[in-house]
Amino acid sequence: MASPFTPPARSLGLRLDTLIRLRWLAVAGQTMALLVVYLLMAFPVPLAACLAPVALSVLLNIVLRARYPGATRLPDLTAGPLLAYDVLQLTALLYLTGGLSNPFAFLYLAPVMISATALSWRTTATLGAFVVFCAGAVGLFHWPLPWASVGAPVLPDLYLAGLWVALTVSVAFIGLHSWRVAEEARELADALAATELVLAREQHLSQLDGLAAAAAHELGTPLATIALVVKELEHSVPKNDPHAEDIALLRDQVKRCRDILQKLTSLGSGDAPFDRMPLRLLIEEVVEPHRDFGIEIAISLPEDPAGEPVLARNPGLIYGIGNLVENAVDFAAHRVDITGRWTPTHMELVVRDDGPGFAPEVSDRIGLPYVTSRARTPEDATGESGLGLGFFIAKTLLERSGANLKVENRAAPEHGATVRIIWPRSALDLEESETDLASNQRTMSPEVTKGV
Numbered sequence: 001m002a003s004p005f006t007p008p009a010r011s012l013g014l015r016l017d018t019l020i021r022l023r024w025l026a027v028a029g030q031t032m033a034l035l036v037v038y039l040l041m042a043f044p045v046p047l048a049a050c051l052a053p054v055a056l057s058v059l060l061n062i063v064l065r066a067r068y069p070g071a072t073r074l075p076d077l078t079a080g081p082l083l084a085y086d087v088l089q090l091t092a093l094l095y096l097t098g099g100l101s102n103p104f105a106f107l108y109l110a111p112v113m114i115s116a117t118a119l120s121w122r123t124t125a126t127l128g129a130f131v132v133f134c135a136g137a138v139g140l141f142h143w144p145l146p147w148a149s150v151g152a153p154v155l156p157d158l159y160l161a162g163l164w165v166a167l168t169v170s171v172a173f174i175g176l177h178s179w180r181v182a183e184e185a186r187e188l189a190d191a192l193a194a195t196e197l198v199l200a201r202e203q204h205l206s207q208l209d210g211l212a213a214a215a216a217h218e219l220g221t222p223l224a225t226i227a228l229v230v231k232e233l234e235h236s237v238p239k240n241d242p243h244a245e246d247i248a249l250l251r252d253q254v255k256r257c258r259d260i261l262q263k264l265t266s267l268g269s270g271d272a273p274f275d276r277m278p279l280r281l282l283i284e285e286v287v288e289p290h291r292d293f294g295i296e297i298a299i300s301l302p303e304d305p306a307g308e309p310v311l312a313r314n315p316g317l318i319y320g321i322g323n324l325v326e327n328a329v330d331f332a333a334h335r336v337d338i339t340g341r342w343t344p345t346h347m348e349l350v351v352r353d354d355g356p357g358f359a360p361e362v363s364d365r366i367g368l369p370y371v372t373s374r375a376r377t378p379e380d381a382t383g384e385s386g387l388g389l390g391f392f393i394a395k396t397l398l399e400r401s402g403a404n405l406k407v408e409n410r411a412a413p414e415h416g417a418t419v420r421i422i423w424p425r426s427a428l429d430l431e432e433s434e435t436d437l438a439s440n441q442r443t444m445s446p447e448v449t450k451g452v
Helices: 016-040 047-067 076-096 101-119 121-142 157-236 245-266 279-290 317-329 389-400 423-444 446-452
Strands: 276-278 296-300 309-312 335-342 344-351 404-409 416-423
Touching: 016 047, 016 076, 016 245, 047 076, 076 101, 076 446, 101 121, 101 157, 121 157, 157 245, 157 389, 276 279, 279 296, 279 309, 279 317, 279 335, 279 344, 317 335, 317 344, 317 389, 317 416, 344 423, 389 404, 416 423
Parallel strands: 296 335
Antiparallel strands: 276 309, 335 344, 344 416, 404 416
C-alpha cells in the first residue's frame, strides 16, 4: 500500500548554536591540555605554535556568533566544511605534538559522530574519508612527540600503521552505527508525525457532522421566518397575479432547504447506531470498500450473538482495521479470511490472506516504519512494495485502542500472512463508556450544559 505520508529529507541540518558550543568545549579542552602538559608536566611543547590553531577556532566562533543567529540550521553544504575545519585544526595540533603517537588522535572521531547524527550519509562518508586522509598524512609527517626526558620512546612504524588502521575502522564503524541510530530516530519521528496527521484528518472529518448540525440549527430560525412570510404572501396574492408563480417557486425552495437542514441535523444527532455498533457490523463497514477488487473476502463469526462486543465507532479503530484488510486484499492471490471470536475477557480478530507472506529478512521488523519488503505475488517473491508506513500507522492506532498485534506467516503447506489482533474486553468496555458520555453531553440542552 502506498504510504499516505512522504517523509522529508533525512538531513535536518545542524544547528549553528550546537556547533559553536561544541567548538567552545573543544577549545577549552585543548587549551587546558596544552597548559597542563607545558606548565605542570614540563614537556617541551611548542606552546605558541599550538595555541595559534586554538586562537583561530576562537576567532571563527566569535565571527559566526556575531554574524548569524544561533538558531540557524546549517545545511550539509555549510555544516560539512565547518566540521572539516575542525578536522584540519586537530590535524595541525597533532602535527605539532607527535602525530598518531599522540593519544588524543582518537578525537578525530568527534566530527564524524556529529555529522552522522545530524547530516546526510553522503556528507558523513565524505567527512570520514577526509579524516582518514588527514590521519594518514599526520602519521607520516609530524614533529616529535614532546617528552620530559631526553631519551623519548620511538614507536615502531608498524605500530603507527596499526593505529591508523584502527582509527580508520573506528571512523567507519562508529560513523555508520551513529548514522543508523540517528536515521532510525528520524524515521520514527516522521512516522509518528504521519500518525498524528492521519488522526487529525480523521478527527476533523468526524467533527464535521457536529458542525453541520450546529449550522442547521442556526439556519433553522431564519428559514422558519422566510417560510412564514412566503405563506402570508401566498395567501395575499391572487392566483392570477403574475407574481404567484414566483411565490410558489420560493415556497418549494424553502421546503427543499428544510429537507436539507433536516438531513444535516441528523448527522450530529449522536444516535447509538452511529456511535457504537456490534463487531459484525463494524467489520462489514470496513470490508465493504474492498469487495470489488476480484478477491473473495470471507467473514467468519460465531452464530450466537450472545456477548458480542459492541465497539465504539472511532476513526482510529476503523482506519487501523481497514488498513490491515486493505493490505491483505492487496497481496492476496484469491481469498482473504476474517475471523472473529470473543470470550468474557478478550476479543480476537484474525485477518489471513493467501498471498506470498512476509519476506524472512523483515519478519522480525514488521511494524516498524518504512519496512516495505513483501512480495506482491508468489511469482514475484523478490519484489518490494507496500506494508511500510501505513502498517505502522495502523499498528499504532490499534495499540492505542488497547489491542495487541501478532504478525506471522501461515504454516506450511499453506502460504500467506496472518495478522492477529487481540483486545482485552476491559479496553473495549472503557471505549464504550467514553462514547456514552460523549453522546450524553451532545444531547444535553444548553441550559443543562451550562449547569454542568
